[in-house]
Each structure stands twice: as C-alpha cells, then as structure tokens.
Amino acid sequence: MSPAAVVLMYGLITALATGLGALPFAFVRSVSPRLVAYANATASGLMLGASFGLVAQGTRFGSWQTVTGATVGVIFILLTQRILGLYDIQFGRARGAGARRMVLMVVVMTAHSFSEGVAVGVAFGGGVTLAIVITAAIAVHNVPEGLAISAVLRPRGASVLACAGWSIVSSLPQPLMAVPAFLFVEAFREALPYGIGFAAGAMVFMVLVELLPEAYGQARKPTVALLVSLTMVAMVLFQRYL
Amino acid sequence: MDPTLTVLLYSSVAAGMAGLGPLPLAWRHRPPAAWIGWANALAAGLMLGAAYALTAVDSDHSAVVGTVGAVLGVVFVYSTHAASRTSDLELNRLDETSPEYGYKVLLINTLHSAPEGVAIGVAMVVSVPFGVFMALSIAVHNIPEATVLSAILASRGVKLLEAAGLAIVTNVGQILLAVFTYAIVEAAPGMRMWALGFAVGSLVYLVMVQLLPESYRQAGQTTIALVTIVSMGIVVLLGGAAP
Numbered sequence: 163m164s165p166a167a168v169v170l171m172y173g174l175i176t177a178l179a180t181g182l183g184a185l186p187f188a189f190v191r192s193v194s195p196r197l198v199a200y201a202n203a204t205a206s207g208l209m210l211g212a213s214f215g216l217v218a219q220g221t222r223f224g225s226w227q228t229v230t231g232a233t234v235g236v237i238f239i240l241l242t243q244r245i246l247g248l249y250d251i252q253f254g255r256a257r258g259a260g261a262r263r264m265v266l267m268v269v270v271m272t273a274h275s276f277s278e279g280v281a282v283g284v285a286f287g288g289g290v291t292l293a294i295v296i297t298a299a300i301a302v303h304n305v306p307e308g309l310a311i312s313a314v315l316r317p318r319g320a321s322v323l324a325c326a327g328w329s330i331v332s333s334l335p336q337p338l339m340a341v342p343a344f345l346f347v348e349a350f351r352e353a354l355p356y357g358i359g360f361a362a363g364a365m366v367f368m369v370l371v372e373l374l375p376e377a378y379g380q381a382r383k384p385t386v387a388l389l390v391s392l393t394m395v396a397m398v399l400f401q402r403y404l
Numbered sequence: 405m406d407p408t409l410t411v412l413l414y415s416s417v418a419a420g421m422a423g424l425g426p427l428p429l430a431w432r433h434r435p436p437a438a439w440i441g442w443a444n445a446l447a448a449g450l451m452l453g454a455a456y457a458l459t460a461v462d463s464d465h466s467a468v469v470g471t472v473g474a475v476l477g478v479v480f481v482y483s484t485h486a487a488s489r490t491s492d493l494e495l496n497r498l499d500e501t502s503p504e505y506g507y508k509v510l511l512i513n514t515l516h517s518a519p520e521g522v523a524i525g526v527a528m529v530v531s532v533p534f535g536v537f538m539a540l541s542i543a544v545h546n547i548p549e550a551t552v553l554s555a556i557l558a559s560r561g562v563k564l565l566e567a568a569g570l571a572i573v574t575n576v577g578q579i580l581l582a583v584f585t586y587a588i589v590e591a592a593p594g595m596r597m598w599a600l601g602f603a604v605g606s607l608v609y610l611v612m613v614q615l616l617p618e619s620y621r622q623a624g625q626t627t628i629a630l631v632t633i634v635s636m637g638i639v640v641l642l643g644g645a646a647p
Contacts, residue, residue: 210608214456214459214460217456217460217640218456218459218460221460221640225640225641225643226641228640229637229640229641232633232637233637236630236633240626363633363637366633366636367629367633370616370628370629370632370633371625371626371629372625374612374616374620375620375625375628378616378617378620382491382492383491383492383612383613383617384482384485384486384491384492384613386612386613386617387482387609387612387613387617388478388482388609390608390612391474391478391605391608391609391612392475392478394608395471395474395475395478395601395604395605395608396471398459398467398471398474398604399467399468399470399471402467403467
C-alpha cells in the first residue's frame, strides 16, 4: 500500500472514532430545557479545553499566525450565523433557533477538523513508524469532540445514530486533509498555525456566542459554571496525556 | 530588587488599578446597562486569557496534580459563594438599594480577588517576566471590574472617590495572596502545580459564574462574545511575547 493510502486509511479510522462520542447519549431519554443547558455547558467545557490545547500548539509556530487564524475563525462563524439566519432551517424534528444551532455546531466542528487533518498529515511526514501512535492519539482525542457534537444535537431531538453519523461527518476532513498535508509537508507546515488558530477561534466563539448564553438562560449559573470549568479542566488534562 | 518585593510591588499595582474603575462614571453618572455588560465581558476575556497562559506553562511536574489543584480551585470558589449565600447574586442591579445587597456585592468582589492573587504569586515563581505579565493582565482586568462595582455603589449614593477607595480595598486580598503564594511555592517547589491548577480552575469558574452570565442580558450576545474573545486574544498574543 502506498504511504498516502496508509495516511488516508488511518485518517478514516480517527474519523470513525468521533462517532463513539454519541454513545453516552444512548442512555438519555427525557429532553428538558435544563438538560439542553447542561449539555451546552459540557460541550462548552470540552471545546474551551480543546482550544486551550490548540492555541498552545499554534503559538509554538507563531503567535501572530495563530491569532490571525483565530480572527478568520471568528469572522467565519459570524458569516455562517448570518447566512443560516436567512433560511428557515430544519434539522430532524427541530426548527428555528434550535435547528440553526445544530447546523452551526456541525459546521464549526467540521471546519475545525480541517486543521486537525493537516496536523495529522504533517505529523506523518516525520515517518510512518510513529503512525500508529499518532493515529491512536488523534482517535482518542476525537471521542470528546463527538461528545460535544452529540451534546448539542441529541437534546434537540436527533437520534443517537444521527448523532454518531454527524460526529463522523464532522471528522471526515481529517483523512481528506491528511493526505495532501502528508504529500506536501513543507507547504502545509507553514499553514498549520493559521489553521490551528482558525479552529480555536471558531470553537471559542461558538461557545461564547451560542452555547453559553442559551445555557445561562435555562439553568442556574453555578451549575452551568461548574460543568463548564470541570469539563474544561478534564479536557486539558486529557490532552496532556496524548 | 528582592523577588518578594517585586511580587509586592506588582500585585499592589494590580490592586491599585481598581481605583481607575469609576472613571467612566465621572463622564456619565448612571451608565447604560450595555456599559456594564461590556465591562464584564472585557474583564472575562482578560481573565480567560490569563487562565490560558497558566495552562500553557510548560512543566515537568505532573499534570494530574495540576488537575486536582484546578478542581480544588473550582470547588473553593463554588463553596465560598455557597457559604456566603452569594451564588445567585446578580452583579448588575443598579436599582437594588437594600443594605444587604450592597454588602454582598462588596463581599463577592473581595472573594473574587483571592484567586487573582494566587495567579500572580505562582506566575512570579514560574519566571519574573511571566509574573509581571500576569500581574499586568490582572491589573487591566481590575479596571472594568471596578467600573461595575462603582456603578452599583454610585447608584446607591456613594461618591466616586469613595467608590474608587472601596474598589481598591476589595482587591487588597490580591496583594496578600500573591505574596503568600509566592513565598509558599518558592519554599516548597512541590506546590507549584497545585497553585497553577488552583489558579486556572478558580479563574475559569469565576468567569463562568460571575462575569459572563449577566453580561449577555445587558448587551447583545454577539457583542459580548466579540469583546470577550478580542480581549482574550490580546492576552494570548502578549503572553506569547513574555514566556
């Protein structure tokens, strides 16, 4: 098998792992506004923690590039919000603001996967010997991202299977970007801090502009704050060991 | 300069900056609600940036210890709020004039300054430039925070100069805890990860429970999110220059 095909295959495995994030939601049946708030808070913590890790990685290449990327990420979310606002969105059984938030979540997480794919490809450029370690790390790292997506989709009426499906879709850019990044390592290494910044900026902004305000509106703030800060701390630890 | 003196100096600067908080009110005595929202969002972004900078500190020490410290930080702030019955206190009620509310607002601001002191103290141990960077981030953060406090005090008839004084007094705990944390962690390097974690956990929790929730209702979601992420980005950018 050619090295590029190996990279593609491993990228696909990491994408499939994202689907595992939907599993905990197989046990959630009743859907109350408070559950939406808790799920939002959990997703916020996971995304903030992931962004802290990304920014730390990006600033090693260059602070300015990372912050420039993040600015583009914020603008990207603002534009996507405006565009989605123009249409009457339906997502499964959900409509209106709920459906818009679901679509936005899938879009954000998919966009952020592009830079992860580049990171995988560039890492593979160091030699295929470390491939299994890197793949395992990214795959495990993808599970909480699937969890974050499912936390937003599931309480708004998406089935567990749909949650798993959309989680996997959101990671498909990983194999797709890993291959060209692997083949043209030098060019992509230059672009990496911008991509990492983009991913972090988009995720943090999504948390601040969509997930947190809704969570505060539907649950007591100490509960929301506890969930956000504890999941964030857990996510930071989780990334340290990968 | 003696290192402890450096900690004392910079944490005092941070606490003293709170005295600038009432300045916007000299221009407009009863500020529109949106100002309070912006001030809170600005303070929130600076604090999130500071928390990020603390997590990004490279350390040979165990990340598990840091995490336990962070959980302790979260639990500490949560329980001090619960014990003082300030968990659901809203820091934006300019029309509320009961003495109890006034005391609680002063109390919650005093509690808030403690984790900031820990952050400055431990950052000084990591390196002096990093400590100065942390102290200055907290110093700038203290200004909008004091603006919110002074707006509440001013609406109760407190003079601006007195409000400035009270704002500084509520931040004195910061100086004490900065020096205390610095001394402890210098003497016992094993405490470093505990203190780093504690600072991160408590700062993030404070942002989530105190600074962000009401601001969304005072100014639009998009405005608050933008102000927060821009001020956070500036701290990240400057932090990259002062490792």
